[in-house]
Amino acid sequence: MSAPAERHIHPLLKLVLEIGPIAVFFLAYRMAPVPEGLGTSERQLEQILFSTKVFVPTILLALAASYALTRKLPKMAVITAIVVTVFGGLTLVLRDDTFVKMKPTILYGIVAGILGFGLMRGQSYLKYLMDELIPMREEGWMKFTVRFIVFYLLLAIANEFVWRSWGTDTWVNFRTFVLPAANFLFIMAQVPLFQRYAMVGGGKG
Numbered sequence: 001m002s003a004p005a006e007r008h009i010h011p012l013l014k015l016v017l018e019i020g021p022i023a024v025f026f027l028a029y030r031m032a033p034v035p036e037g038l039g040t041s042e043r044q045l046e047q048i049l050f051s052t053k054v055f056v057p058t059i060l061l062a063l064a065a066s067y068a069l070t071r072k073l074p075k076m077a078v079i080t081a082i083v084v085t086v087f088g089g090l091t092l093v094l095r096d097d098t099f100v101k102m103k104p105t106i107l108y109g110i111v112a113g114i115l116g117f118g119l120m121r122g123q124s125y126l127k128y129l130m131d132e133l134i135p136m137r138e139e140g141w142m143k144f145t146v147r148f149i150v151f152y153l154l155l156a157i158a159n160e161f162v163w164r165s166w167g168t169d170t171w172v173n174f175r176t177f178v179l180p181a182a183n184f185l186f187i188m189a190q191v192p193l194f195q196r197y198a199m200v201g202g203g204k205g
Contacts, residue, residue: 009069017066018077019180021059026176028054044168048097051172056088075129076111083107101163101171104179108156112149119145140197144190151186155179 032050034043063081067073083103090099118125124141126148136144159179163171 009066013069014066017062021055021062022176022180024058025051025055026172029172040167045095045097048100048168048172049092049095052088052091052100056085059084079111080107083110097168101168102160104159104175105156108152108159112152112156115145115149115152119149134194135199136194137197137199140193143197144193147190147193155182 028051029047032047034046034050038046059081063073063077066077083106087099087103087106091097115125119142124138124145126145127136127138127141134144159174162174
């Protein structure tokens with residue numbers, strides 16, 4: 001029996017599936033039902049626990065919807081969903097928001113480590129994660145992978161600095177707005193690289 005054919009979805013719907021869970025996390029944090037009379041740290045913990053309860057199933061539903069619409073599971077989304085589920089579960093079971101705050105750090109570190117291992121073997125594992133989105137020659141993928149590793153390591157350091165230095169409210173804003181914006185700006189900054197090493201056109205390697 002042949003595998004189901006891959007389908008394509010509208011870019012706006014794809015964007016909703018990617019950033020929707022983060023928006024849900026932010027709204028759940030802000031709208032969490034918190035008992036009155038709690039101190040700041042207790043209130044923030046209750047908000048994190050509530051938003052995590054909402055976020056984990058939301059990101060799994062987004063992954064399921066992506067598969068239902070495209071008949072394909074995005075590799076990066078799968079890795080993200082696994083890390084979110086594991087660290088979200090630890091947060092809820094242990095009632096410790098350290099795990100959910102460290103989730104971006106761990107995710108960025110894992111991806112950077114895997115990509116770095118690939119580079120040591122002379123391969124760009126990033127190509128296997130994103131090749132369907134960015135058709136590019138091998139030399140371009142190697143350069144893009146190096147930049148991606150450095151960028152993700154910087155994001156990991158930034159996330160650790162923010163959650164350890166400021167309160168949970170600040171970290172939630174950072175997680176919701178700054179990290180997605182940083183990822184978007186990084187990709188936009190790589191457009192000249194994508195164009196130079198594009199598969200179509202035969203630019204100089």
